[in-house]
Amino acid sequence: MIAGLDDLTTVLRAFARERDWERFHNPKNLAMALAGEAGELVAEFQWLTPEEAEGLDPGRRERIAAEMADVLQYLVRLADVLNVDLLHATELKIADNAKRFPVDGSAGDAPKAR
Amino acid sequence: MIAGLDDLTTVLRAFARERDWERFHNPKNLAMALAGEAGELVAEFQWLTPEEAEGLDPGRRERIAAEMADVLQYLVRLADVLNVDLLHATELKIADNAKRFPVDGSAGDAPKAR
Amino acid sequence: MIAGLDDLTTVLRAFARERDWERFHNPKNLAMALAGEAGELVAEFQWLTPEEAEGLDPGRRERIAAEMADVLQYLVRLADVLNVDLLHATELKIADNAKRFPVDGSAGDAPKAR
Amino acid sequence: MIAGLDDLTTVLRAFARERDWERFHNPKNLAMALAGEAGELVAEFQWLTPEEAEGLDPGRRERIAAEMADVLQYLVRLADVLNVDLLHATELKIADNAKRFPVDGSAGDAPKAR
Numbered sequence: 001m002i003a004g005l006d007d008l009t010t011v012l013r014a015f016a017r018e019r020d021w022e023r024f025h026n027p028k029n030l031a032m033a034l035a036g037e038a039g040e041l042v043a044e045f046q047w048l049t050p051e052e053a054e055g056l057d058p059g060r061r062e063r064i065a066a067e068m069a070d071v072l073q074y075l076v077r078l079a080d081v082l083n084v085d086l087l088h089a090t091e092l093k094i095a096d097n098a099k100r101f102p103v104d105g106s107a108g109d110a111p112k113a114r
Numbered sequence: 115m116i117a118g119l120d121d122l123t124t125v126l127r128a129f130a131r132e133r134d135w136e137r138f139h140n141p142k143n144l145a146m147a148l149a150g151e152a153g154e155l156v157a158e159f160q161w162l163t164p165e166e167a168e169g170l171d172p173g174r175r176e177r178i179a180a181e182m183a184d185v186l187q188y189l190v191r192l193a194d195v196l197n198v199d200l201l202h203a204t205e206l207k208i209a210d211n212a213k214r215f216p217v218d219g220s221a222g223d224a225p226k227a228r
Numbered sequence: 229m230i231a232g233l234d235d236l237t238t239v240l241r242a243f244a245r246e247r248d249w250e251r252f253h254n255p256k257n258l259a260m261a262l263a264g265e266a267g268e269l270v271a272e273f274q275w276l277t278p279e280e281a282e283g284l285d286p287g288r289r290e291r292i293a294a295e296m297a298d299v300l301q302y303l304v305r306l307a308d309v310l311n312v313d314l315l316h317a318t319e320l321k322i323a324d325n326a327k328r329f330p331v332d333g334s335a336g337d338a339p340k341a342r
Numbered sequence: 343m344i345a346g347l348d349d350l351t352t353v354l355r356a357f358a359r360e361r362d363w364e365r366f367h368n369p370k371n372l373a374m375a376l377a378g379e380a381g382e383l384v385a386e387f388q389w390l391t392p393e394e395a396e397g398l399d400p401g402r403r404e405r406i407a408a409e410m411a412d413v414l415q416y417l418v419r420l421a422d423v424l425n426v427d428l429l430h431a432t433e434l435k436i437a438d439n440a441k442r443f444p445v446d447g448s449a450g451d452a453p454k455a456r
Contacts, residue, residue, distance in 0.1 A: 064198070
């Protein structure tokens, strides 16, 4: 039973060490691996209509959950080797976003004016 | 203070609801948003040597932490709208990987024979 | 006036050489840069409905064309440093796909059973 | 023999039409497919050292060329459905970059101050 992000960090660090993978897991490589997994995740959705994507069949749903797990694993490994506190960084970002997108001003607009 | 993934899920759900963003946050769109943020993350590393990526200057390190936070936020939102338990999915994937890459057989090999 | 992919290859090679960027343009870094640009491209579409994406406003259409140009530039640079003939590789892939997805058998099915 | 991008556009348009794939090939989906292929491409390089990536073994080199072909195919399809002239857009972007990164000022600096 993995209890949370700290626990997951410890488990994945040991997993890498036991397999002598630490030399592969430098920040640059882990960022690439995360991007690769994000590509696999987005590919699962590419030919689905928005409606199909909201009512996934069980097989695809399971593959998608596994791709999401892969993204999380590389994100956690990257945070570990960079000594980044993921939850703290996310708190900061949410606080920034709360200023950029105040509740009154932004309701109804797209999340990001890209 | 965000205590963990469950807490983050709740915070982000409220953040989206208050801004009327739920109609944008369907699974297909969230997967795209995650891929976009993964692209921004990998771009931070693209011209760095592996050595530079291991000794980041503070400004870049902060930008990278913020990109990682963005990836985590979309991953957690996607898990929420798909009703996927991220930690459970990750446990399953780690168990799979432990079988695919036993400690004795894989030490020294690249993490994945892609 | 750039006449085609060969011409573009020559132009981009000179562009990099004149700026002393060749040491950044190794295959690994160029693949990352391409993934980063693909992320920016997909991000342009992330909050659009399929209908909105088919009737883009001029500003977004121009940004999208610029992102597509960035993808092409890194793809051409990567092909150059790897000495890959892009059109030849694409011919081979199309021939493969023609076998995998014969006209009679696949009509009506999603392009790829991922 | 595919002679260039225009020719490739025509070939891929027919390929999609013959298989009734046009309804999948909307701009949003094609951007996702391109991002997915860019993810597969970057994944080929993720565990390689920069040196290994410059001296690829033949099997990996072939897989990489095939992934690059996939990126090109979706890029060309996307340009087709959006009616974007890829080479023209690239010319514009190169002209912009020539202004942003003049030869004298930027030599020795990283290609992009991201």
